[in-house]
Amino acid sequence: MRPDAVDAAERVPHGGTRDPDVLEFSANVNPERPDGVRAVYERALDDATRYPDDAYPAFRDAAADYVSRGTARGIGREHVVPTPGGLAALRLAFATTLDPGDRVLVPAPSFGEYAREADLQGATVDRVAHDAVVDLDAGALADARLVVACNPNNPTGDVYDHDALCALAARCRDAGTTLLVDEAFLGFTDEPSMAGEPGVVVARSLTKLFGLPGLRAGFAVATGRERDRLRTARRTWNLGAPAAAVGAHCLRDHDFVADTRERVAVERDRIRTGLPDGVRAYDDATDRDGVAPFVLLDVADTGRDAAGVVAACRERGVAVRDATTFDGLDAHVRVAVRTPAENDELLRVLAEVVDA
Template sequence: MEPEAVRTASRVPHGGTTDSTVLDFSANTNPERPDGVDDVYADALDASTRYPDDDYAEFRAAAADYVDCDPESVVPTAGGLEALRLAFEVTLAAGDSALVPEPSFGEYDHEIHLQGADPVHVAHDEILDADPGEHEVAVVCTPNNPTGELADSGRLRDFAARCRDAGTVLVVDEAFLDFTDAPSLAGESGVIVARSLTKMFGLPGIRAGFAVATGDLGERLAVARRSWSLSTPAAAVGAHCMRDTEFVSRTRERVATERERLRESLSERFAVSPSDAPFLLLDVGDRDVDSVVETARQRGVAIRDATTFPTLDSHVRVAVKRPDENDELLRALADV
């Protein structure tokens, strides 16, 4: 990390609210979680009087099964964001550049800046056509946050091959990929995959995720990883959740059905971007975004002001939740 870059950096705005009196549609997390989490957490808490086993064999085996890769290539991290920081720490130096989609997750720019490197922005729907050759790193978010579209698997693999030929490391943020049936790029040569367990399993406070890379990249990540990077409860709960394939399938079906229902209804009043993710991006047109957000909140629903994302000046983002909660969202936005 570049000390001078830290001095000029600032925090990145995110969704999520601590106000328990409102329904939170500003953060894209599952409102449900797998059965048995409480018991797994309690057992792991009892074992937390000792340091975690820094090998994390059980967690890495579950993660490898979850994304279909070798357990040796899994690097446990305290959430997907730590996986991203680790990826940029081992690939970027001061003066380097990284190809970044726009609009997309604001932490990419932040983390790249902290290394003293420069993000070079490309439209999110043009990133796979970009030339990675002049950059040390290229970043793809699939499905992209906040727009929601899934990258075509064939085109993404072609882009990975072009990055590999150019000597450019491809960092793929798959935080929302498990809401789709698309294959992970985990284990692909020259690629670092970042995964989060926050979104699918509805446990943002647990802070569990992982990175995947092979060869020299994997070795660099493993060496740079902080010791005891996952708490004992996070590792146990994470492994338990990733093994619950029925929960994942059930969540995918619910999100797909409810997302389409929301899209059809909200399209009567807003321009709604196509989405493969558990959220929808709405263009509110000539309405005042602050007013839309405040009105929804007064009606008991928190939604995300998406104007904090570059290039978006008339947008909000809403999560997809359970049917009764989604009904509340529709009521809150009925006549704004």
């Protein structure tokens, strides 16, 4: 990380509210959690009087088993690098890949932290339309050190074709370019992971799928030189004992994951089809299928700008995300997919805001 780059960098806005009296649709977090989390945490807290085992065998085994269910590649403990959240995995990948002046291709609109992390390393950022990332050819990759793909993409919610991603990975290998795939929301879907693909670094977040964003648990998956560099650069004891124990417990709760996927698929479609006149889902506007646990909404025809919709919803006890902070979006808000009753309230409030 370059000190002069830090001086020029800025923080990236995110969703999320800590107000317990507001329905939280601005952060893409599962409203439900696996059974037994509290008991596991309390047992691990008793063990926190000692340094954790820096090898994190139980956590890495659970992570390897978890991602192996989403890929035909053999993933073992040796491929997993534990991190305190998915963003920490991203930072580790940027830091171990980039030198000052390197060129990085990031999707847009997408997660703002990609460009920020590249900036902090003193790299040069070029933005690529998020739906064109998988089409990058040899010419575009020739002088690129790193390509980032967000799958499913945040905030649009659409997923890349797996075969197209694998073809991109092959082109990246030929060009000597590392492919970084952020799969923070892939666990909400049954789409296959890119984990274990040579030349690819996968970043995974546990905290969104398992409803524990304050826990800070995640991991990276890589092979070969990329894996070796991540393992060497990872901070010692970078995952607290409670986070490692709860993370392993959650990753092994496959029934919870399956139930969550089913609920999200049903409720996401129900939100899309229940929107009031004047509000359009990104899926409908672009004819691209969304699978993520959130929906991007175009509010240009409501008579309010995005900030006005956010404020009006907040006045009615619902927090939604102003998505104009994402590149290229000027009249959009993003809403999470929550429980059926909460989603009913969201739709009611949006209808009231539009009619007001």
